[in-house]
Amino acid sequence: MxxxxxxxxxxxxxxxxxxxxxxxxxxxxxxPEAGSEDALTRRTLLVTTGATLAGGxxxxxxxxxxxxxxxxxxxxxxxxxxxxxxxxxxRQPHRSYRPVVVPNGAKLPWKVVDNxxxxxxxxxxxxxxxxxxxxxxxxGYNGRVHGPTIEAVEGDRVRIYVTxxxxxxxxxxxxxxxxxxxxxxxxxxSHKSIAPGETFRxxxxxxxxxxxxxxxxxxxxTQIGLGMxxxxxxxxxxxxxxxxxxxxxxxxHEWRIDVGTGRPNPNEMTDFNVLTMNAKAFPGTEPxxxxxxxxxxxxxxxxxxxxxxxxxxxxxxFRITETDxxxxxxxxxxxxxxxxxxxxxxxxxxxxxxVPGDWALHCHMTHHxxxxxxxxxxxxIGVKPGDLxxxxxxxxxxxxxxxxxxxxEMKMPVPPNSIPMLGAQGKHGFMSVGGMFTVLKxxxxxxxxxxxxxxxNPPGTLAVAASPDELRRDGIDVNAPAPVEPxxxx
Ligand SMILES: [Cu+2]
Numbered sequence: 001m002x003x004x005x006x007x008x009x010x011x012x013x014x015x016x017x018x019x020x021x022x023x024x025x026x027x028x029x030x031x032p033e034a035g036s037e038d039a040l041t042r043r044t045l046l047v048t049t050g051a052t053l054a055g056g057x058x059x060x061x062x063x064x065x066x067x068x069x070x071x072x073x074x075x076x077x078x079x080x081x082x083x084x085x086x087x088x089x090x091r092q093p094h095r096s097y098r099p100v101v102v103p104n105g106a107k108l109p110w111k112v113v114d115n116x117x118x119x120x121x122x123x124x125x126x127x128x129x130x131x132x133x134x135x136x137x138x139x140g141y142n143g144r145v146h147g148p149t150i151e152a153v154e155g156d157r158v159r160i161y162v163t164x165x166x167x168x169x170x171x172x173x174x175x176x177x178x179x180x181x182x183x184x185x186x187x188x189x190s191h192k193s194i195a196p197g198e199t200f201r202x203x204x205x206x207x208x209x210x211x212x213x214x215x216x217x218x219x220x221x222t223q224i225g226l227g228m229x230x231x232x233x234x235x236x237x238x239x240x241x242x243x244x245x246x247x248x249x250x251x252x253h254e255w256r257i258d259v260g261t262g263r264p265n266p267n268e269m270t271d272f273n274v275l276t277m278n279a280k281a282f283p284g285t286e287p288x289x290x291x292x293x294x295x296x297x298x299x300x301x302x303x304x305x306x307x308x309x310x311x312x313x314x315x316x317x318f319r320i321t322e323t324d325x326x327x328x329x330x331x332x333x334x335x336x337x338x339x340x341x342x343x344x345x346x347x348x349x350x351x352x353x354x355v356p357g358d359w360a361l362h363c364h365m366t367h368h369x370x371x372x373x374x375x376x377x378x379x380x381i382g383v384k385p386g387d388l389x390x391x392x393x394x395x396x397x398x399x400x401x402x403x404x405x406x407x408x409e410m411k412m413p414v415p416p417n418s419i420p421m422l423g424a425q426g427k428h429g430f431m432s433v434g435g436m437f438t439v440l441k442x443x444x445x446x447x448x449x450x451x452x453x454x455x456x457n458p459p460g461t462l463a464v465a466a467s468p469d470e471l472r473r474d475g476i477d478v479n480a481p482a483p484v485e486p487x488x489x490x
Contacts, residue, residue, distance in 0.1 A: 090115060091153040097235040100151055100247045100299070101449075103286040103438070104278040108148035108230075116157045116203070119150060121172065123194075123216075123228065124165040130257070130274055131284030131371070134419040137263050139166060139226035145279045146251050146303075147214065147230030154209040154237040160202045162194060169193040172202065173217035174232060175303075176324045176346065179204040187218030194218075209236030210326040211299040211346040213251070221305070225266025227279065229253065229303040240327050244350065245294035250277045252311075252341060252363070252436065254304040259372055259418040269306065275368040275435035282369075282437035283424035288361065289441045289449045290353045296440075297321070298361075299348045302341040309368060309436060312338040313349070315359035322348035338364060353442045358427075358455040363436035371419045371434040427454035 090112055093099040099107070110117045126140040141147030152158055162172050171193050173185035183204045187193035194200045212232040216223035231249050253276045256268030264274075277285050290296050299322075302309055319333040324346050341347045362369055423431045443452050471478065 090117070091156070091235070091237070093151070097153060097239070098244065098247055100149065100233050100249045101288075102149045102231075102249045102278060103288060104280045104284070105146070105249070105251075106142075106144055106148045108142065108150045110152075113159075116159050117152055119158065119160045120163065121147060121160060122163045122165055123170050123172075126227070128227070128279060129284070130255075130276060130279065131281045131419050134257070134274070134281070134372070134417060135262070136255075136257050139223060139228050141228065141230060145227040146253070147228070149230060149249050150214065150232040151235070152206055152233070153235045154206055156234075157205045158203065161199055162202065163199040164194045164196050167196055168222075169195050169218055170216050170223060170228070171200075171218045172214050174202070174204075174212065174214050175344070176210060176212035177204070177232065177234075178207050185214075185217045190217075206234050208326060209234050209240075210324065211249075211301065211322055211348050212324070213301045213303055213346065215303055222266045224303060225255075225268070225305050226264055227253070227255075231299070231301050233299065236327075241321065241330070241350075242295055244297040246288070246290045246353075247297045247299070248288050249299045250301070250438075251279070252277060252300065252302040252304055252309050253279060254307055254368070257372065259415050262417065266305075272304075272307070273372045275363065275371075277436055277438055281371050281419065282362075282434050283431075285438035287358075287439040287441045287451055289443070289446070289452060291446045292353060292356050292442055292444045294353050295350065296353050297348060297350045299346065300339065300341045301346045302343055304343055306343065307365070307368070308340055308342045309363040309365065310338050310340045311347075311361065311436075312364045313351075313359065313361050313440065315355055315357060315440070315442075316351045316353065318349040318351035320347055321350045322346070353440070356442045356444050356455065357457075359440040359442065360433075361438050361440050362433065368436045369433045 091097060108119050108121065110119050112118070121141045122143075123139070123141055124143070126138050126143055126145050127135060128138045128140065128145040129135050138145040150158075150160075160172070162170075164170050169187065171185045171187040171191070173190075174183070182191055183202050184190040185202070191200075212234065214230050214232050216228040229251060231251050233249060254272035255264040255274040255276065256266075256272050257264050257274050274281050280286070288296075288298070298313075298318075300311055317335045317337055318339070319328075320336060320339055321328055321333060336349070339347045339349055419434070423434055425431070441452055441455070443455075446452060466476070470476075
């Protein structure tokens, strides 16, 4: 019953369009020209009251369909909802809203059938690369870990088929989305769990604009722990606040993958050794590329099993513009440098990227900025090995005491299918970071949003070793006792 998919690149997940030219391409599921907004508007739909139909509304084509219009849960008519003539406009990416960008990820294609956006999720085993050198067999959706991002618009009616190709039952919970109880995806509570081989249909109308997630709600410890998670973005029908130029989606997660094993261990409770953004650990994370002056939105979700993540952005202050419940009123938005993203929550930040450079974006929990191999390592700080190495080498050829000055210089070889605890080579040397870390790259000029390489620091803007002339000029004696405030307690 179980099948294992191989991850494939998804055209819509790669964002290398030229800045300002985003209007020319969409998701593979975009409406064809012939079926565009105008054509769809001519279709009409009959909506009966939600009370008469479990799971939602009955939709019919044909100009003869005229009926009382009811959107379950809606308090009144609004743009995009069925009108009193039974018509509804289907919003299109690039035309009606700016599609999100999913670094290292992909979006779920959709098609329109009688004014309903139809999606198909397939739960299955996935061979996933966390970073070059580390692969593991996970559970995900549509050949990916995490699942593809679902993107829709407030007022859309969505129909999402879920096919279970796993060896175990599953469900999908639409986390944060307001919907009928029987669509909520809690196995056994909301509805029957989806047995292996079965395909279930979820259908509901999106009554909100917010940043949401989806995940298994059957045997959560195992299935979320193995990666069965994804993001579900609902754009507002009437945008609020300044329009953004770049709209990124990042889902945070944590895993226990013991060195030498080929699967994450979902039974781990506390000690996670692979920390990821969109299921990639640095240096496997793609940079976020923007042009100087662009307004940037970053939508963060956290479906880690246990840990909250304080995500820190260098170089900018931002405002938290959305929480799980939607847009934060402007009067309540505070300037911030770090946003805490609790487990099971989303937070959205916005800022204007007006300073070029390479800027870190990372979890500030120090153990979340490292990869495998750093955990359960003995504390060697300050240890003076003396002639220990020479004495041990006859027993263990190549032995070297490590860690006595910290972890940054530990470039030990790693076993097969594992990644070093820290880092990668940066422009200015070895970067002693890993895990939940990526780079925001802001550039004056960009032909495309592909990785532009490292930043060229303008003269005079790069920290370098101080020269003797500079030290003399400023009266700095590097051999004198370190300065302290006169009279300060010892
Ligand atoms: Cu963290």
